[in-house]
Amino acid sequence: MADVIDGKKVAEEVLASVKEEADKLIAETGVTPGIAVVIVGEDPASQVYVNSKSRKAKECGFHSVKHTLAEDTSETDLLALIGTLNEDPAIHGILVQLPLPGHIDSGRVIQTISPDKDVDGFHFINVGKLGTGETSTAFVPCTPAGSMLLVERVRGRDLSGLSAVVVGRSNIVGKPMANLLLAANCTVTIAHSRTKDLPGLCRTADILVAAVGRPEMVKGDWVKPGATVIDVGINRIDAPERGEGKSRLVGDVEFAEAEKVAGAITPVPGGVGPMTIAMLMANTLVSACRRAGKEPPR
Numbered sequence: 088m089a090d091v092i093d094g095k096k097v098a099e100e101v102l103a104s105v106k107e108e109a110d111k112l113i114a115e116t117g118v119t120p121g122i123a124v125v126i127v128g129e130d131p132a133s134q135v136y137v138n139s140k141s142r143k144a145k146e147c148g149f150h151s152v153k154h155t156l157a158e159d160t161s162e163t164d165l166l167a168l169i170g171t172l173n174e175d176p177a178i179h180g181i182l183v184q185l186p187l188p189g190h191i192d193s194g195r196v197i198q199t200i201s202p203d204k205d206v207d208g209f210h211f212i213n214v215g216k217l218g219t220g221e222t223s224t225a226f227v228p229c230t231p232a233g234s235m236l237l238v239e240r241v242r243g244r245d246l247s248g249l250s251a252v253v254v255g256r257s258n259i260v261g262k263p264m265a266n267l268l269l270a271a272n273c274t275v276t277i278a279h280s281r282t283k284d285l286p287g288l289c290r291t292a293d294i295l296v297a298a299v300g301r302p303e304m305v306k307g308d309w310v311k312p313g314a315t316v317i318d319v320g321i322n323r324i325d326a327p328e329r330g331e332g333k334s335r336l337v338g339d340v341e342f343a344e345a346e347k348v349a350g351a352i353t354p355v356p357g358g359v360g361p362m363t364i365a366m367l368m369a370n371t372l373v374s375a376c377r378r379a380g381k382e383p384p385r
């Protein structure tokens with residue numbers, strides 16, 4: 088049976104170290120890491136995410152501000168707020184919760200955030216830095232950065248000679264994950280909805296990352312024996328066995344079968360999920376260190 092990678096525990100370790108380093112930064116330089124979270128509209132799931140980000144920031148000893156804007160806020164007003172936050176010396180990280188209402192151009196909003204405060208790592212400058220291997224000065228998107236930390240826990244930092252397959256090519260997960268694996272010397276293949284013989288391809292992977300958004304699509308017999316399986320997917324499915332109208336979360340990997348074959352595997356929930364917020368705090372700390380002229384912790 089595979090080792091089940093405890094993302095919750097690793098995330099707690101990351102957060103504890105972020106808090107320790109933030110305390111040090113404050114004591115040595117007087118700079119308190121600051122994060123601004125911006126949400127437009129009342130989407131309940133987004134509210135939950137935003138509140139937990141604000142709570143974690145406070146637990147890390149950060150200065151944290153939340154801007155809740157009405158659903159009908161104009162793009163001009165949102166861009167003006169981002170402009171103000173870009174100039175605010177107390178803010179080192181700006182996070183705009185996605186999705187935004189349809190009348191707002193998300194791309195324009197993201198590209199308006201200063202690359203130095205783009206702790207989500209979505210600005211073209213940060214995407215380009217990651218793509219060209221400038222990982223030491225880029226902000227790396229939080230979910231792939233957290234997934235990579237989990238891979239490192241199992242395989243170490245140098246993945247030379249290993250083959251990796253990333254299923255999914257989104258800009259926020261699949262592509263940055265592939266770049267991180269490449270930077271760690273893996274031989275990387277990115278698969279997507281047009282890939283032929285996906286099961287066969289997955290069976291070649293020493294490291295298999297699933298970021299698809301389809302419940303339990305990756306079957307146990309697609310997994311190479313001993314592989315490290317990182318399941319990024321978060322899918323809510325009906326769970327009538329838990330009672331009428333109940334649901335539960337599953338990943339993109341058929342966990343019960345994959346666990347019998349893999350060397351190590353992340354569960355859902357409790358795998359990659361908790362890492363995302365932890366890496367957001369880590370990125371904000373890095374930003375504050377850069378601003379204070381201090382070497383950021385690794």
Ligand code: NDP
Pocket residue numbers: 230254255256257258259260261278279280281282285298299300301319320321322359360363
């Ligand atoms: P997207 O919908 O943006 O991308 C999905 C990718 O999967 C696409 O590249 C798509 O291919 C590919 N795909 C879809 N169907 C198939 C198929 N049948 N075979 C092979 N590839 C397929 O999703 P995200 O990257 O944003 O998210 C992926 C999953 O990760 C979701 O479940 C999401 O909830 C979860 N997630 C979890 C986070 C966390 O904190 N743990 C954070 C972010 C996301 P194509 O490009 O060809 O359409």
